[in-house]
Amino acid sequence: MxxxxxxxxxxxxxxxxxxxxxxxxxxxxxxxxxxxxxxxxxxxxxxxxxxxxxxxxxxxxxxxxxxxxxxxxxxxxxxxxxxxxxxxxxxxxxxxxxxxxxxxxxxxxxxxxxxxxxxxxxxxxxxxxxxxxxxxxxxxxxxxxxxxxxxxxxxxxxxxxxxxxxxxxxxxxxxxxxxxxxxxxxxxxxxxxxxxxxxxxxxxxxxxxxxxxxxxxxxxxxxxxxxxFRAILRFYLPLAMTPLIGLSIQPVVTFFLGRGQNAIESLAVLPVLYGLTFIFRALGLSYQEAAIALVGRKMEHRREAGRFALALGGACVGLLGLIALTPLADLWLRGVSGLAPELARFARWPLGLMVLLPGLTVWITWQRSLLVLAKRTTPVSIATAVEAAAILLLLTLLIPRMPWPGISIAALALTAGRFLAIFYLMPYCRRRSLPS
Structure with missing residues (x-):
C-alpha cells in the first residue's frame, strides 16, 4: 500500500x-x-x-x-x-x-x-x-x-x-x-x-x-x-563522510579492549552485545529515510513524525531494557548467544550500560533527517566526528586508569559519545534554525 x-x-x-x-x-x-x-x-x-x-x-x-x-x-x-x-x-x-x-x-x-x-x-x-x-x-x-x-x-x-x-x-x-x-x-x-x-x-x-x-x-x-552537480556534491560530501567516520569507531574500540582489564572476556562478549543492541538500533536507523519522506518539504508534518520518533525511541529502550535488566538477560546471553555462565554474568553490566543506545539512535537519525531535508548536511558529519573523538578520548583516559572491565568502559564511552553528538546537533535542529 x-x-x-x-x-x-x-x-x-x-x-x-x-x-x-x-x-x-x-x-x-x-x-x-x-x-x-x-x-x-x-x-x-x-x-x-x-x-x-x-x-x-x-x-x-x-x-x-x-x-x-x-x-x-x-x-x-x-x-x-x-x-x-x-x-x-x-x-x-x-x-x-x-x-x-x-x-x-x-x-x-x-x-x-x-x-x-x-x-x-x-x-x-x-x-x-x-x-x-x-x-x-x-x-x-x-x-x-x-x-x-x-x-x-x-x-x-x-x-x-x-x-x-x-x-x-x-x-x-x-x-x-x-x-x-x-x-x-x-x-x-x-x-x-x-x-x-x-x-x-x-x-x-x-x-x-x-x-x-x-x-x-x-x-x-x-x-x-x-x-x-556542484550543489549535489556539496550536499552529499558531508553525508558520505558520516559512515566513513562512523566505521572508524569499532576498530578503535577493539584496539582499546585488547589493552584493558579483562581483555579476553571483553573481546569475547563484544560481538554478542553489538549484535543484540543492533537489533534495536536498526529500528532507529530505518526511521531516517521514512522521516525524510514524511516530514514534508516545508516541515509541515514535523510534529507528527517527531512524536512517532519519540515513541519509537522509548519503545526501543524499553524492549532492550526488558532483556538487559531482567532475568531475560541470561536467557539471551546463555540460551541464544551460547555464552558460558561466567561470560554471561560478565556481559550483564555492560549490556545494562548500553540500554539507552537504541533510543539515542532514533534521536540522532531524527535530527539527521531534519538536516538532510533542510540541505544542511555539514553538521551531520561534524557530529559524527565529535562522537568518534569523544569515544577515543574517553577510552584513552579511562582504559589505562580505571580498574573496570574494558567492555564496561567501552559501553560507557559509546553512550556518552552518542549523547555528545546529539547535543552538538540540537541548535541546528531547532525550529527557528530550519526552513519552514
Missing amino acids: SIRVDESLTFSRIFRFWSPLALTWLLMAVEGPLLAALIARMADPVTNLAAFGVAYAFALVAEAPVIMLMSAATALCRDAESYRRLRIFTLLLSGGVTLLLVLLLVPQVFTLVIERWVGLPCQIAGPTRQALFWLLPWPGAIGLRRFYQGVLIADGRTRRVTVGTLARVGLMALSGFLLAGTEMLSGAAAGGLALSAGVVAEMLVALRLTRPSVRRLLRLAGEAETPD
Whole structure:
C-alpha cells in the first residue's frame, strides 16, 4: 500500500510507511551471522573466517561513500531533472568506489596494504584476496540499489524496498548453502560470492520495482531550485563522510579492549552485545529515510513524525531494557548467544550500560533527517566526528586508569559519545534554525 506524504499523518500511517523499512534492516542483520555459520562448517574454518572478516571490513569501507545515497535520493528526487542528475552522480560514485576496490586487488597494492600495512600472515592474505575478488560488485551494486530504493521511499512505496531485500537475503542464503555444500570455492571466497549475488539481485529487483516511480518523476517538470552537480556534491560530501567516520569507531574500540582489564572476556562478549543492541538500533536507523519522506518539504508534518520518533525511541529502550535488566538477560546471553555462565554474568553490566543506545539512535537519525531535508548536511558529519573523538578520548583516559572491565568502559564511552553528538546537533535542529 502506498502512502502519500501529503496525507494527514497518524501513528498508524507512519507505522505502515516505516515498518517495511524496519523489516529491511532486520533482514540485513542476519546476513553476517548466517554466512559466518556456513563458513565455520567448511574446510579450514579458522583461516577462512579470518580472511572473510578482513575482506568484509575492506568492502564496508569501499561501500561507505554510497551508503547515504538512499537518504539523498529520498530528499532530492523531486522531478525529472533532479532524478537524472542524481542518477548520473550515483553511477559515477558507484563506479569510483568499485575502481578503488579493483585497485586494491592489484598485486603490488594488495601486498603493500594487506600484507605490509595490515600485517596479515600469508595464509590469510591469499583467501582474503579471493574474497575481495568476489566482492568487487558489492559497493557499486549497493550504491545503485540504495539510489533506487530512495526513489521508492520518496514515492511512498516502502513495501517494495522490503521485496528487494527478501530477494537479496534469499539468494545470498541459497548461494551460500550451495557453495558450502559443493565446496567449489574456499569459505572466504564463497562468502564474498554469496554476498555479491544477493546484493546484485536486490539491485535488479529495485530497478524493476522502481519503474512506476521513475515514470512519475519523468513526467514532472523541473523546478527552479533543482540542484546542479556542484550543489549535489556539496550536499552529499558531508553525508558520505558520516559512515566513513562512523566505521572508524569499532576498530578503535577493539584496539582499546585488547589493552584493558579483562581483555579476553571483553573481546569475547563484544560481538554478542553489538549484535543484540543492533537489533534495536536498526529500528532507529530505518526511521531516517521514512522521516525524510514524511516530514514534508516545508516541515509541515514535523510534529507528527517527531512524536512517532519519540515513541519509537522509548519503545526501543524499553524492549532492550526488558532483556538487559531482567532475568531475560541470561536467557539471551546463555540460551541464544551460547555464552558460558561466567561470560554471561560478565556481559550483564555492560549490556545494562548500553540500554539507552537504541533510543539515542532514533534521536540522532531524527535530527539527521531534519538536516538532510533542510540541505544542511555539514553538521551531520561534524557530529559524527565529535562522537568518534569523544569515544577515543574517553577510552584513552579511562582504559589505562580505571580498574573496570574494558567492555564496561567501552559501553560507557559509546553512550556518552552518542549523547555528545546529539547535543552538538540540537541548535541546528531547532525550529527557528530550519526552513519552514
